[in-house]
Amino acid sequence: xxxxxxxxxxxxxxxxxxxxxxxxxxxxxxxxxxxxxxxxxxxxxxxxxxxxxxxxxxxxxxxxxxxxxxxxxxxxxxxxxxxxxxxxxxxxxxxxxxxxxxxxxxxxxxxxxxxxxxxxxxxxxxxxxxxxxxxxxxxxxxxxxxxxxxxxxxxxxxxxxxxxxxxxxxxxxxxxxxxxxxxxxxxxxxxxxxxxxxxxxxxxxxxxxxxxxxxxxxxxxxxxxxxxxxxxxxxxxxxxxxxxxxxxxxxxxxxxxxxxxxxxxxxxxxxxxxxxxxxxxxxxxxxxxxxxxxxxxxxxxxxxxxxxxxxxxxxxxxxxxxxxxxxxxxxxxxxxxxxxxxxxxxxxxxxxxxxxxxxxxxxxxxxxxxxxxxxxxxxxxxxxxxxxxxxxxxx
Amino acid sequence: xxxxxxxxxxxxxxxxxxxxxxxxxxxxxxxxxxxxxxxxxxxxxxxxxxxxxxxxxxxxxxxxxxxxxxxxxxxxxxxxxxxxxxxxxxxxxxxxxxxxxxxxxxxxxxxxxxxxxxxxxxxxxx
Numbered sequence: 001x002x003x004x005x006x007x008x009x010x011x012x013x014x015x016x017x018x019x020x021x022x023x024x025x026x027x028x029x030x031x032x033x034x035x036x037x038x039x040x041x042x043x044x045x046x047x048x049x050x051x052x053x054x055x056x057x058x059x060x061x062x063x064x065x066x067x068x069x070x071x072x073x074x075x076x077x078x079x080x081x082x083x084x085x086x087x088x089x090x091x092x093x094x095x096x097x098x099x100x101x102x103x104x105x106x107x108x109x110x111x112x113x114x115x116x117x118x119x120x121x122x123x124x125x126x127x128x129x130x131x132x133x134x135x136x137x138x139x140x141x142x143x144x145x146x147x148x149x150x151x152x153x154x155x156x157x158x159x160x161x162x163x164x165x166x167x168x169x170x171x172x173x174x175x176x177x178x179x180x181x182x183x184x185x186x187x188x189x190x191x192x193x194x195x196x197x198x199x200x201x202x203x204x205x206x207x208x209x210x211x212x213x214x215x216x217x218x219x220x221x222x223x224x225x226x227x228x229x230x231x232x233x234x235x236x237x238x239x240x241x242x243x244x245x246x247x248x249x250x251x252x253x254x255x256x257x258x259x260x261x262x263x264x265x266x267x268x269x270x271x272x273x274x275x276x277x278x279x280x281x282x283x284x285x286x287x288x289x290x291x292x293x294x295x296x297x298x299x300x301x302x303x304x305x306x307x308x309x310x311x312x313x314x315x316x317x318x319x320x321x322x323x324x325x326x327x328x329x330x331x332x333x334x335x336x337x338x339x340x341x342x343x344x345x346x347x348x349x350x351x352x353x354x355x356x357x358x359x360x361x362x363x364x365x366x367x368x369x370x371x372x373x374x375x376x377x378x379x380x381x382x383x384x385x386x387x388x389x390x391x392x393x394x395x
Numbered sequence: 396x397x398x399x400x401x402x403x404x405x406x407x408x409x410x411x412x413x414x415x416x417x418x419x420x421x422x423x424x425x426x427x428x429x430x431x432x433x434x435x436x437x438x439x440x441x442x443x444x445x446x447x448x449x450x451x452x453x454x455x456x457x458x459x460x461x462x463x464x465x466x467x468x469x470x471x472x473x474x475x476x477x478x479x480x481x482x483x484x485x486x487x488x489x490x491x492x493x494x495x496x497x498x499x500x501x502x503x504x505x506x507x508x509x510x511x512x513x514x515x516x517x518x519x520x521x
Contacts, residue, residue, distance in 0.1 A: 311453070312453065313431060313432075313453055313454050313455055313458075314455075315455035315456060316407070316454065316455055316456055316458075316459060319399075319407065319455075323408070332431055332455070333430065334431050334432070334454065334455030334457075334458070334496075335455070341431065351428075352428040352429040352431075353428040356428055356431045356453075389410065389413050389451060389452055389453075389459065390451060390453045391424070391433055391434070391451035391452065391453055392428070392433065392453055
């Protein structure tokens with residue numbers, strides 16, 4: 001139907017797949033009937049409701065299948081943030097009788113860190129393990145923090161900002177050894193790299209449709225059968241009493257389709273995107289001096305290119321790219337709403353100048369070589385221009 | 396785009412007076428990379444007026460636009476007039492700045508004032 005919106009006759013380029021992704025056309029098509037014809041509330045007894053319910057359950061199977069689990073262990077929420085909040089508050093409150101210590105890491109997303117901060121004020125003890133310069137958590141550090149009161153470990157599968165993929169299997173073995181529930185924030189990995197929660201030994205897993213070419217407004221939390229959880233949204237009896245609220249039916253149907261497609265095309269997409277990523281990294285390193293790739297060199301997300309440009313600031317780079325129709329993101333303090341530089345970049349020990357000059361290009365299956373070519377045309381002059389303006393750049 | 400006014404974008408894309416003055420009469424430096432903004436102002440003074448101004452800035456769109464606007468406004472003014480230039484004036488001339496960027500206009504005015512103070516210090520005994 002319609003192609004990308006053009007800016008000055010040129011197509012806009014989206015290198016910000018870490019923030020969200022463009023919906024797959026097949027997913028969109030799959031959703032449409034659930035707005036117009038099949039719009040019943042799944043809780044209703046009549047046919048409208050029943051057919052919506054059936055569709056939701058079919059979608060649930062597809063979502064479960066993508067991460068190697070069964071439909072009965074999938075709960076739908078509105079977004080990754082809600083899934084993370086439900087995981088933390090829900091699991092910790094259910095286990096309050098057993099203990100009140102939670103272990104997580106310093107590089108988690110704010111939807112983990114901020115609930116933990118609040119929980120600390122409400123009777124829980126929180127330990128945040130550090131990361132190395134690549135953003136890797138040391139499983140041994142987690143084991144060292146375990147006490148008799150530890151009830152929950154939450155470590156993100158991969159970091160959305162610097163792309164580092166954690167040693168989840170090793171961490172889950174430690175959790176199992178000590179009989180502790182292990183949750184992982186999989187928003188950056190589900191549908192992007194192969195995830196089998198049983199093989200990985202994960203007990204709870206958050207993931208979101210909008211990261212895998214599905215719609216915004218719907219996400220999921222996998223909770224292993226038998227794990228107790230106390231809901232945070234109270235009301236009706238949807239999602240077996242774990243999450244009240246009328247289901248986002250079209251969203252869920254879209255989520256199911258997106259998971260189905262992601263599973264079928266997983267290897268092909270990964271191969272394609274990693275190739276683009278590696279080509280971009282190499283060409284940037286060849287063309288621009290004084291830059292640094294952040295995150296783990298090999299254990300990283302297929303589309304993640306996180307670069308620090310020495311001597312210049314991130315928001316000004318983004319602005320100039322935006323003028324050229326290219327979208328990316330930055331961890332500089334000026335680029336954040338809160339005017340704080342990224343906690344992830346601080347955690348990996350980046351110097352302030354490098355943290356301020358950081359840009360994230362996050363690639364996805366819709367990006368192309370031609371788009372990379374365009375970026376390589378416009379970025380070097382932008383960098384040079386800003387360096388010439390910079391008081392700390394000496395040629 | 397990012398709630399920046401047309402005027403801010405204009406000064407960002409085409410900043411005036413970027414550069415250094417090798418034998419500057421006064422230099423004012425402000426900010427640091429930790430906070431994400433650094434400005435250096437270089438001035439040349441003749442007959443108590445700012446004959447020439449150049450700047451270098453490490454910072455966001457607002458920081459660059461502010462530096463550019465200040466250099467444009469201050470050029471040719473007497474030192475006393477230049478010392479009166481304040482953040483509110485600059486933000487206004489730029490058509491306003493997003494609330495969380497107003498501190499950039501503070502930095503710019505301060506950097507210029509520091510350059511003038513530097514000149515005055517150097518010429519105290521003359």
